[in-house]
Amino acid sequence: MAEILVAGGWGLLAGSALVLGAAVGFFARVRPPVVAAVMAFGSGVLLSAVSFELIGEAHEQGGMVPTTIGAVGGAVVYTLADVWLARRGARHRKRSGGQQPSEREQAGSGTAMAFGALLDGIPESIVIGTSLLGGGTVSAVTVAAVFISNVPEGLSSAAGMRRAGRDPRYVFGLWGGIAVISGAAAMLGYGALGDAPPGLLAGITASAGGAILAMIADTMIPEAFADAHLWIGLITVIGFLTAFALSQA
Template sequence: MPEWLLAGGWGLLAGSALVMGALVGYLMPIPARVVATVMAFGSGVLLSAVSFELIAEAHERGGLGPTVLGAVAGAALYAGANVLLAWRGARHRKRSAGQQPTEEQQPGSGTAIALGALLDGVPESIVIGTSLLGGGAVSLVTVVAVFISNVPEGLSSASGMRRAHRSRRYVFGLWGGIAVISGLAAVLGYTVLGGASAGVLAAITALAGGAILTMIADTMIPEAYEDAHVLTGLITVAGFLTAFALSQA
């Protein structure tokens, strides 16, 4: 199988977890405390992946300079885009309670939420594609970490969308589309960056890491803290150690 197609398959697999989570979150009345719990666990998983798979890999490839520059650039780009989308109604796109506005309350918020979901998913998928460069195997830890974290992301967001009276067509069309785009982003990560130098690859990997870390702080931790705040830290550590154990297996 061509490696670009393999990259797309892994990206699509990781993105499909968003659809799985959305199915559960939209079709079943999940208690807010359960949503917060799984979001805290997913946050820990992603934190581990960023630390040991992305930032560490970037440092090994290109050294401290490209790693720091890439991570700061990723954080700044994500934060800037997130602020713009928040103004358009996507600030609470991962919240499961009643924080998401309806289209009547804020026209255009549906489009902003869709763009926000795209913003959250693309950096993870690009990294999956770049992990195949150089003839290496895909980083299964990264794929598993993204998959595990995508389930609570889709679950929490779809729960909020249901409460905001968004239609099934909108919700499942959105997450199905993001899953497909995740596969395409992984293909782009493999093909477009195939001839890049070690320093550029390091910066791109760190950029994705910085964007994901900012996304965790801006959108995932707030939902986790909302209803499981007493145990949020403990659950997050459990997710972190789960992903770390996978990376050492």
């Protein structure tokens, strides 16, 4: 039980960055190029974590076949769910400009964005929990990568919600709830998968990596490119190297 609570604590910590970013994005008037630059940095951090901590770890656990099946499966599930949510108003849930629809413009878009936030956050949190399996310590790189990337996600999305006229109670209730669910997902990742065979665990880890990679390409990089396209490549590489340096420390 103590280990499960520890997993939940790490997941909650990583998820709390969403609330931190949302507070900055909602109350501060952050210039769009700054939001884009932070989003590009977060994309690089997550790309590094997916490469070395998720896909690389999955390959070591179960080999190429479970890794490939898991990664493709995770990307397919994410993409299909994202398409469904996009048709209901959550297509631009991470955009900081005026792209997000208000509830008056598209009824049900608030609920769709809430489900979209869950779709983006749960795979990351499950992986935080599974990193504790086998009696080891939590993957500091994974926690750091999720935390760092969650700040610009919350910032950009909350700025867009403010522009769309969303009530502060909705905004912070949403991100606070996602932070709590992130902790619960990390507990689930640890508690439910403790006896999983290596091949299955590899597939689940890789599926989270595939879903996160699809999310980066579909939501984070477009937001970064919108206002920082001349610098996005350099900033993304810096984020990637930052996470890589943490993994080698």
